[in-house]
Amino acid sequence: MRARDYPKEAARLLKERPQVKEAVGGATRHFDQNRQRAYREVDAEALREWARRVKDHLLTHLDLYLEKAEAALKRNGVQVHWARDKEEARRVLAHLVREKGVRRAVKGKSMLSEELEVNPLLEGLGVEVFETDLGEYILQLLGQPPSHIVGPAIHLSLGEIRRLFHARFQTPLDAPPEELAQVARRTLREAFLSADLGISGANFLVAETGTIALMENEGNIRLSTSLPRVHVALVGIEKLLPHLEDLAHFLSLTARAATGQRLSTYVSLIQGPARPGEEGPQEVHVVLVDNGRTALLADPEAWETLRCLRCGACLNACPVYRQTGGHPYGYVYSGPIGAVLDPGLLGLEEAHPLPYASTLCGACLEACPVKIPIPRLLLTWRHRAVEEGLGPGWERAAMRAFAEVMTRPGLYRVFSKGLRGLLALPGGEGLLENRDLPLIRAWTQGRSGLRPSPRPFHELWEEA
Amino acid sequence: MRVSLFITCLADQFYAEAGVAAVRLLRALGVEVDFPPGQTCCGQPAYNAGYLPEARAVARHTLEVFRESEYVVLPSGSCTSMVHHYPELFAGHTPYREAVALKERTFELSQFLVRVLGVTRLGEGLKGVRVAYHHGCHALRELGIREEPLLLLQNAGAELVPWEAAEECCGFGGLFSVKLPEVSLSMADRKLETLEAEVLTSTDAGCLLHLSGRLEDRGQKVRVAPLATLLWEAYARA
Numbered sequence: 001m002r003a004r005d006y007p008k009e010a011a012r013l014l015k016e017r018p019q020v021k022e023a024v025g026g027a028t029r030h031f032d033q034n035r036q037r038a039y040r041e042v043d044a045e046a047l048r049e050w051a052r053r054v055k056d057h058l059l060t061h062l063d064l065y066l067e068k069a070e071a072a073l074k075r076n077g078v079q080v081h082w083a084r085d086k087e088e089a090r091r092v093l094a095h096l097v098r099e100k101g102v103r104r105a106v107k108g109k110s111m112l113s114e115e116l117e118v119n120p121l122l123e124g125l126g127v128e129v130f131e132t133d134l135g136e137y138i139l140q141l142l143g144q145p146p147s148h149i150v151g152p153a154i155h156l157s158l159g160e161i162r163r164l165f166h167a168r169f170q171t172p173l174d175a176p177p178e179e180l181a182q183v184a185r186r187t188l189r190e191a192f193l194s195a196d197l198g199i200s201g202a203n204f205l206v207a208e209t210g211t212i213a214l215m216e217n218e219g220n221i222r223l224s225t226s227l228p229r230v231h232v233a234l235v236g237i238e239k240l241l242p243h244l245e246d247l248a249h250f251l252s253l254t255a256r257a258a259t260g261q262r263l264s265t266y267v268s269l270i271q272g273p274a275r276p277g278e279e280g281p282q283e284v285h286v287v288l289v290d291n292g293r294t295a296l297l298a299d300p301e302a303w304e305t306l307r308c309l310r311c312g313a314c315l316n317a318c319p320v321y322r323q324t325g326g327h328p329y330g331y332v333y334s335g336p337i338g339a340v341l342d343p344g345l346l347g348l349e350e351a352h353p354l355p356y357a358s359t360l361c362g363a364c365l366e367a368c369p370v371k372i373p374i375p376r377l378l379l380t381w382r383h384r385a386v387e388e389g390l391g392p393g394w395e396r397a398a399m400r401a402f403a404e405v406m407t408r409p410g411l412y413r414v415f416s417k418g419l420r421g422l423l424a425l426p427g428g429e430g431l432l433e434n435r436d437l438p439l440i441r442a443w444t445q446g447r448s449g450l451r452p453s454p455r456p457f458h459e460l461w462e463e464a
Numbered sequence: 465m466r467v468s469l470f471i472t473c474l475a476d477q478f479y480a481e482a483g484v485a486a487v488r489l490l491r492a493l494g495v496e497v498d499f500p501p502g503q504t505c506c507g508q509p510a511y512n513a514g515y516l517p518e519a520r521a522v523a524r525h526t527l528e529v530f531r532e533s534e535y536v537v538l539p540s541g542s543c544t545s546m547v548h549h550y551p552e553l554f555a556g557h558t559p560y561r562e563a564v565a566l567k568e569r570t571f572e573l574s575q576f577l578v579r580v581l582g583v584t585r586l587g588e589g590l591k592g593v594r595v596a597y598h599h600g601c602h603a604l605r606e607l608g609i610r611e612e613p614l615l616l617l618q619n620a621g622a623e624l625v626p627w628e629a630a631e632e633c634c635g636f637g638g639l640f641s642v643k644l645p646e647v648s649l650s651m652a653d654r655k656l657e658t659l660e661a662e663v664l665t666s667t668d669a670g671c672l673l674h675l676s677g678r679l680e681d682r683g684q685k686v687r688v689a690p691l692a693t694l695l696w697e698a699y700a701r702a
Binding site: 007010011014015021025319320322323324356357358359360361362363365366379381382383384385386391395396399400402403405406407409412416419439442443445446447448449450451452453454455456457458459460461463464 | 471473475476477478479480481482483484487488499501502503504505507509510511512513514515516517518521522524525601602604605606632633635636637638639640641642643644645646647649650651654673674676677678680681
């Protein structure tokens with residue numbers, strides 16, 4: 001599936017899998033209501049504005065903070081790797097796997113690892129990989145990518161998961177969710193205890209102290225990062241925070257935005273490998289990944305997307321995302337943030353339909369904890385797509401005609417009269433229901449035909 | 465006080481009666497109303513589709529048409545919101561000052577009634593009518609119009625029905641409705657499946673055109689009326 005196929009894939013999913021709308025709609029509205037309540041408990045506006053400024057400061061001085069972070073990580077005994085792109089990051093991982101003799105890996109949820117396609121890489125190297133987030137584990141069994149940043153299996157119904165577990169683990173078809181979780185837990189416990197490598201992302205990396213901060217609700221990330229002898233954290237370079245004192249507020253703000261929690265159930269702050277006499281990994285590696293981020297930072301408008309905390313709040317708020325979930329977007333990041341981030345990471349040629357996957361309703365901006373101006377950025381990408389000639393030919397022609405008519409009141413009135421004249425001709429009333437005309441067809445399949453007022457207002461004005 | 469009515473193209477073509485209603489209502493409230501004849505469209509279709517030169521051309525025309533107006537009132541939230549985007553559209557271009565000035569004197573109808581005229585009671589002509597108000601996204605989230613229409617309807621005696629999807633986007637989105645028609649219809653269905661009312665109203669012609677078309681296709685019997693029409697009924701029938 002590819003980003004450029006969004007319109008086709010969204011239509012196909014709505015037709016073939018209508019149950020996805022129900023599952024995604026229910027879950028996202030629930031998350032969104034919790035988010036709204038959690039925002040009301042604090043001065044969310046002030047907090048969001050502060051967080052925006054901290055992130056902007058960080059991004060403005062990213063070079064300095066990256067150097068600070070590297071130095072602090074090294075002081076903590078963490079080994080630091082730099083990866084310019086996906087290939088470099090994969091080379092670092094492959095090298096570590098071979099050098100450390102890794103046979104089994106456990107993974108905490110990480111969107112960056114999806115960007116880097118870590119699972120197929122490791123499997124190709126003969127490593128047995130376990131996704132340990134319950135939702136991710138279910139998707140791994142199904143061979144599906146995540147459809148939401150925070151709730152990766154949000155598009156699945158309980159029934160679908162029950163059928164999967166019945167086929168895989170012979171659980172009863174009416175097993176309660178707790179029983180399904182217990183079954184997964186037994187497999188995953190075994191994996192945690194026997195894995196050589198734990199892979200995580202990072203919610204934050206504090207430049208000042210080299211602290212890797214991880215938020216979760218299941219405890220699987222804590223186990224993935226503390227039980228195996230090697231821990232590798234994949235960190236996008238935009239995930240830095242300047243100071244430790246920023247972290248507490250960001251942890252809370254992210255939890256409020258993502259799920260409406262005041263804090264996630266688990267917060268792990270990793271400060272390097274186990275010291276003598278301590279339990280924990282012998283080695284901690286941080287891979288700082290660029291993969292298009294520096295280029296995005298240099299973009300005079302789209303750079304603001306790099307503030308993103310990956311909380312998923314914009315997905316939950318988005319009425320377009322709610323219809324289909326994330327899969328039709330065709331890339332790791334879906335929903336409103338995907339629609340403005342993916343063109344920056346993949347290029348417009350590939351991702352140009354995504355900025356149009358929005359009605360510009362503005363719900364995403366209200367939800368965003370760092371106030372990324374998503375509606376404005378959607379317009380920016382649309383404008384660029386038009387400039388690059390990526391829009392459909394009919395649209396360009398229609399917009400030229402539109403500007404011609406709307407800047408000439410006389411022409412507008414002629415058009416208005418002509419339309420009514422045509423409709424008044426024998427058989428003319430069917431004109432705006434004619435399904436042979438592409439645009440009219442797109443309107444009338446599912447909507448009654450357009451019926452203009454008998455006379456336009458500008459002709460009635462005198463009589464008003 | 466003098467108001468220039470900016471009907472905007474969609475209402476001009478499809479909801480002409482809302483324009484008549486707005487004019488009569490404003491006059492009944494003692495406001496002098498004019499209708500600059502050169503007016504056409506706010507430019508939103510081009511702006512939202514990414515055609516900035518075309519949007520600027522239409523916006524320039526509109527700036528010219530309403531140059532002399534004391535207040536500009538639109539019976540449409542998203543078109544009002546578009547006029548409020550003009551300064552952004554002309555940032556670094558010549559008519560920036562004019563754009564800012566026009567923005568400052570441009571209001572959506574219910575916003576104008578409540579915030580500028582200070583009128584919240586029009587008469588109780590809607591007594592007992594079960595009305596659902598659809599919050600057009602641009603009126604709600606860009607202009608911050610939430611209470612004004614509700615207050616006016618309530619004071620007119622309407623029974624505002626609770627509607628869990630009232631603030632959710634209906635899926636119109638201009639060209640969105642024909643570029644992604646399946647998603648657009650799916651969004652409309654979410655609105656309409658949760659709707660139970662005699663009358664559906666909104667301050668956005670586009671949303672109403674889309675929702676009424678979908679209502680009819682679904683065979684769901686609900687009267688669809690622009691807010692201006694209902695507010696005039698509130699006054700005239702009282």
